[in-house]
Amino acid sequence: MLVIHTIAELHVHLRGVTGIVLVPTMGNLHQGHLDLVRIARQYGQFVVVSIFVNPLQFGMNEDYSKYPRTLEQDCKMLEQCGADVVFAPSERDLYPQPQQVTVELPPIANELCGAFRPGHFRGAATVVLKLFNIVQPRIAVFGKKDYQQLYLMRQMTAQLNLPVEIIGSETVRASDGLALSSRNQYLNVAERTEAVFLYQNLVGIRLAIMDGATDFFKLERQAMEVLSARGWRVDYVAIRSQSNLAEPTACECNLVILAAAWLGKTRLIDNLEVLRDR
Amino acid sequence: MLVIHTIAELHVHLRGVTGIVLVPTMGNLHQGHLDLVRIARQYGQFVVVSIFVNPLQFGMNEDYSKYPRTLEQDCKMLEQCGADVVFAPSERDLYPQPQQVTVELPPIANELCGAFRPGHFRGAATVVLKLFNIVQPRIAVFGKKDYQQLYLMRQMTAQLNLPVEIIGSETVRASDGLALSSRNQYLNVAERTEAVFLYQNLVGIRLAIMDGATDFFKLERQAMEVLSARGWRVDYVAIRSQSNLAEPTACECNLVILAAAWLGKTRLIDNLEVLRDR
Structure with missing residues (x-):
């Protein structure tokens, strides 16, 4: 398994690779993420897991700075699951300039979680679109845990004619029923x-x-x-x-x-x- | 030269084709457009010219309904220039649902022409992004005549990490100097x-x-x-x-x-x- 930190390096390693399945994550992986990777393995030949804590989807008073970053441990877990590439870009690589081109989503993006986290889904959709364009997967896997996000990713993909199939994966729960997060x-x-x-x-x-x-x-x-x-x-x-x-x-x-x-x-x-x- | 009217048909014909150069147009072609096609031929093996009068980039009181549509004549001209495919989708094919996912551009999109045509560049960027995703060109050619549009397409491409190179082509003028339009x-x-x-x-x-x-x-x-x-x-x-x-x-x-x-x-x-x- 390769761990890659720059877009340029990723492009070198993905050249000519087809049937890529992307699992976009913010790292700090748990069994829910590993299940996404398991699903990804079933759907394609080559699994790329991205790890990026995306500042664009955090609000001013949210937990961006304290969000747990555990890359080394994440990579160990992903290696055991059979991921092919971990793509963990720096913020400077993904946002070399202030991000002024973003994805405007349907009004439902401002309801439910969107009503309480203004701009959250715009930020999430924008980074996912960037990752799609960088990785060029045929398939991407998202968890149903973030149900509204999954719905909006499907909408974005359909309405922008992205050549990507979106797979939704069941929520993994602790033995008492709590959704893993x-x-x-x-x-x-x-x-x-x-x-x-x-x-x-x-x-x-x-x-x-x-x-x-x-x-x-x-x-x-x-x-x-x-x-x-x-x-x-x-x-x-x-x-x-x-x-x-x-x-x-x-x-x-x-x-x-x-x-x-x-x-x-x-x-x-x-x-x-x-x-x-x- | 193939004239293709649906996304599905286009996908069949472009399967396995690499080195595509896209020239997005609204049709009613003149020598300026043909010059874009000539440039496109220099840059790639396979030239796709899209013809679509995009309602999303016209304002309420603008000339969408009277904009000249001359597909038959356009195709004759393109055949002579050596275009490989003309992609002329219907509005229903490109916008099967009301377009609610759009591209939000930098503030400069609201200055110059953007100040007088609210939403124009958002509409243009959105349809170009859709066309990029549908055609998957390696290169796209735009005229410098629409200078602000060209600038914003470059910004969109860079900030969304699109795997497309944008080529700007010189304005073609009538003998007295008027820019062709x-x-x-x-x-x-x-x-x-x-x-x-x-x-x-x-x-x-x-x-x-x-x-x-x-x-x-x-x-x-x-x-x-x-x-x-x-x-x-x-x-x-x-x-x-x-x-x-x-x-x-x-x-x-x-x-x-x-x-x-x-x-x-x-x-x-x-x-x-x-x-x-x-």
Whole structure:
């Protein structure tokens, strides 16, 4: 496995390579990321994992500076999974000038997480577009954990006619159900115990929907109240259509429940797909 | 020469083709376009000319609906120039959904022509990015006639790490000096006679700068006054730095004079590069 730090070096090593699958990450890898790499191996001959903590997708008061950077350990894990290349560019290499050309996304990018993290998805889409152009993969794998991001990457790819297929991979969870996330390590012991309750809430809503509940506004509000009562600061709990992340019409069956909430200084997100009978 | 109308068909015909040079046009071709094709032939093995009148780059009250569409005649001219493929997609093929993912450009996109045509360059950049992704050229050729557009395409390409080299091609002029443009055919006989005066103004400013004039604001204002007095409605005359289209610093030598002005219902643009001694 090669670890490459510059675009120029990457171009030399990828010359003539076809069937590239890209797994874009911010590093600090856990089993969720390794699962993306496993999926990538199934889809293509040559797996490139990018590791870049992208300043463009962090807000002013977010955790860019304290986001965990663990390149050496990440590379060990990726070597064992059979990645072919780790691409870990410097900020200077990816943003030699202030980035003034960016990707403007559909209005849904300003809802859900976008409403609480202005510019986040623009920053994420812009760096992914740059990585696509640099790596030129045939396929890219993203986790469903970042459901809205996955949706927006699909939209970007379709609307910009990018020659890339986007694969969404299932969320990997701890044994208690908590979605794996690099940010979980910010949690203290008490918070870690409580954290699973976000997921349990989603499961509760899913059961209610499968039992025939249709007052989604009420389900959302109840979940937010319950979380708040337990000490969470809730950004949102929302039941949306899988197809466009809009509020679902009465006849839509493919739903997704999305939530974001803070435990102390840590913002956690999770989501759960629901197929309901109609 | 193949004339292709759908993305799917184009992909079939371009499979395995390398060294593609793209010449993006809106059709209604004149010698200026044919010169782009000639340059394209020098740079690559396989020349694709796209013809698409892009609604996204026209403003509400602009000439989208009356813009001349002359595909049959264009194809005859391109066949004689040795183009390999004409790609003339339908609006439905290029915009199957309302285009909600667009390219956000640097602030200079809102100056000069951008100040008078809000959203124009965003629309142009977005369709060019789509065409790049569809055609996957190694090189693309743009005319210097649309100087600000050429600059912004270079910026987009650099900042999005597109694997495309942008070639700028010299403006082709009529024997009297008027820059060739599809919009020239909107002019009546009297307007056509007057039209060359835009170019003559730029030449006058260039001479003044080469003679040592440094009060650019005065030169710009004089030119605008002279044009207005002759019946033009002037959008702008501006002396800028070639490197960033900003107002030039005292020590910059590579300048460009840009102008846009209306003769009756026709908006004409032109520009002239100036190298001054310092």
